[in-house]
Amino acid sequence: MKWKGIIVPLALVVIAQAGAVIYGIHSDSLASPWQILRAALTLLTDGTLWAMMRQTLLAALAGLLLGGGAGLACAIVLGLSPSLSRLFRYPIEVFRPIPSIAILPIFLMIYGFGYRMEIAIIAFACFWPNLIIGQAAVAGVEPRLLEVSRVLGLGFGARVAKIVIPAALPRLFLAFRLAAAVALIVAVTVEIAMNPQGMGYELMSAQSSLRPDAMFAILLYIGLLGWSLNAMLLFAQHRLFGVAAAAPPT
Amino acid sequence: MNRKPLTIVEPFSPDAVPPEALIRFDQVSLRLGGRVILEGVDFEMRPAEFVCVVGPSGCGKTTLLRLIAGLLRADAGTVTYRGKPVTEPARDIALIFQDYSKALLPWRTAAGNVSLALEAMRTPKAERARRVTELLTKVGLAQHADKYPTQLSGGMQQRLQIARCLAQNPAVLLMDEPFGALDAMTRQTLQDEVLRLAEAGGACVFFVTHDLEEAIYLGDRVIALRPNPGRVAQIFDVRLPRPRNQLTTREDPEFLRLRRSLFDFVQEIEH
Numbered sequence: 001m002k003w004k005g006i007i008v009p010l011a012l013v014v015i016a017q018a019g020a021v022i023y024g025i026h027s028d029s030l031a032s033p034w035q036i037l038r039a040a041l042t043l044l045t046d047g048t049l050w051a052m053m054r055q056t057l058l059a060a061l062a063g064l065l066l067g068g069g070a071g072l073a074c075a076i077v078l079g080l081s082p083s084l085s086r087l088f089r090y091p092i093e094v095f096r097p098i099p100s101i102a103i104l105p106i107f108l109m110i111y112g113f114g115y116r117m118e119i120a121i122i123a124f125a126c127f128w129p130n131l132i133i134g135q136a137a138v139a140g141v142e143p144r145l146l147e148v149s150r151v152l153g154l155g156f157g158a159r160v161a162k163i164v165i166p167a168a169l170p171r172l173f174l175a176f177r178l179a180a181a182v183a184l185i186v187a188v189t190v191e192i193a194m195n196p197q198g199m200g201y202e203l204m205s206a207q208s209s210l211r212p213d214a215m216f217a218i219l220l221y222i223g224l225l226g227w228s229l230n231a232m233l234l235f236a237q238h239r240l241f242g243v244a245a246a247a248p249p250t
Numbered sequence: 251m252n253r254k255p256l257t258i259v260e261p262f263s264p265d266a267v268p269p270e271a272l273i274r275f276d277q278v279s280l281r282l283g284g285r286v287i288l289e290g291v292d293f294e295m296r297p298a299e300f301v302c303v304v305g306p307s308g309c310g311k312t313t314l315l316r317l318i319a320g321l322l323r324a325d326a327g328t329v330t331y332r333g334k335p336v337t338e339p340a341r342d343i344a345l346i347f348q349d350y351s352k353a354l355l356p357w358r359t360a361a362g363n364v365s366l367a368l369e370a371m372r373t374p375k376a377e378r379a380r381r382v383t384e385l386l387t388k389v390g391l392a393q394h395a396d397k398y399p400t401q402l403s404g405g406m407q408q409r410l411q412i413a414r415c416l417a418q419n420p421a422v423l424l425m426d427e428p429f430g431a432l433d434a435m436t437r438q439t440l441q442d443e444v445l446r447l448a449e450a451g452g453a454c455v456f457f458v459t460h461d462l463e464e465a466i467y468l469g470d471r472v473i474a475l476r477p478n479p480g481r482v483a484q485i486f487d488v489r490l491p492r493p494r495n496q497l498t499t500r501e502d503p504e505f506l507r508l509r510r511s512l513f514d515f516v517q518e519i520e521h
Contacts, residue, residue, distance in 0.1 A: 144352040152370040244357030
């Protein structure tokens with residue numbers, strides 16, 4: 001009964017539209033669903049959408065790959081070595097809780113405005129979920145399988161590639177999906193706060209030029225982008241990485 | 251298959267020249283977590299010998315096996331394999347775990363699981379498929395090559411693990427209560443298969459079990475351990491003809507005599 005899920009949102013939109021028509025909204029902060037839809041169409045047709053989406057998506061994906069990839073690599077090393085994991089416990093505990101937006105001034109000084117600053121902050125933010133969840137996933141790999149790999153005489157590289165990663169894959173994907181959500185949040189936040197590009201910046205421009213319809217339309221597109229990012233990762237997990245990835249996380 | 255046929259009635263007749271020991275425990279002691287697990291363990295295993303180890307739980311059966319496998323190191327004394335101290339796992343020592351479901355890679359098919367051992371040995375890719383088929387045929391799983399472990403029964407999964415170990419061309423097969431979780435019928439079938447495979451491959455087998463009859467049925471010798479701390483209590487020579495047979499061997503007066511003395515012995519330990 002999939003269609004049932006759509007009843008409530010549809011009803012709310014209809015009510016909002018009815019309210020706007022009946023009472024007539026002339027507001028600097030609200031727009032009727034119809035106006036929002038028209039603004040969304042304009043953004044789609046005049047190319048603004050693609051330009052701003054490309055900027056945000058590019059930064060989010062680059063940051064996700066850099067930070068998430070580094071987090072994953074560290075997670076494997078720390079997950080396989082209890083002594084290294086103990087050694088790095090406190091540094092991690094100290095750096096991890098720093099809100100990623102708080103390091104914006106530092107990266108702004110280093111990189112100035114533009115992609116590099118935004119990507120660096122996103123990478124910082126994506127590093128942690130992959131490190132923490134990845135480490136737990138690797139440490140949770142069935143010890144028997146690691147013994148099997150030792151007895152068979154697999155080297156370190158083969159052990160990671162053939163045993164550890166496949167065994168931890170469902171949870172590694174979970175970590176990547178969380179990190180993807182974080183990447184988008186941080187990208188838009190950085191754009192709203194400082195960086196003059198992407199969807200966050202356009203959102204702020206619409207707001208400051210008193211265009212609530214465009215503002216809500218961009219918000220809609222940000223939501224759509226986040227949803228499709230997650231859907232793409234889910235698709236990759238279930239279709240592109242084989243049996244190991246498709247198993248439920250354990 | 252260049253092994254002498256195993257129809258010898260008395261495998262170790264006293265006047266025969268004793269073959270050189272393949273594995274030797276020399277005053278081996280081990281502590282884990284402050285507890286003494288093994289103390290002063292001494293024994294030898296000859297090539298192609300089938301040794302079973304019995305004893306109450308906590309007597310260090312599995313620990314002995316893990317020492318040979320190179321997964322553990324002795325605190326005192328030495329474990330030697332082919333005259334050299336064991337410091338890490340060797341390619342020609344294979345280990346079969348009791349919990350087959352945990353020891354198999356659930357994301358690989360039966361063929362893929364066997365292939366893992368070949369990949370570890372750097373068998374050329376072109377040769378692998380042929381070897382995999384050969385090994386799966388050996389354990390009767392040829393038709394199940396494309397199934398995943400979860401699609402196989404317990405007995406078949408254990409067979410698959412055995413096939414993976416045979417891929418290593420082992421000179422030593424270590425088996426840690428391999429049939430403990432299987433039903434009686436499957437267990438008997440697999441006992442005979444292991445005997446057949448060990449004979450054909452000329453491998454020395456170190457077989458841990460808590461089933462005394464299984465130990466007598468399979469072994470050339472049965473080592474009985476005593477707990478707290480684990481040490482060798484007694485070694486029983488099994489002078490039963492080979493090939494063994496589930497019915498006649500188990501009815502043999504010598505089998506019954508051994509069974510009696512092992513049972514008495516274990517009762518004595520436990521009280």
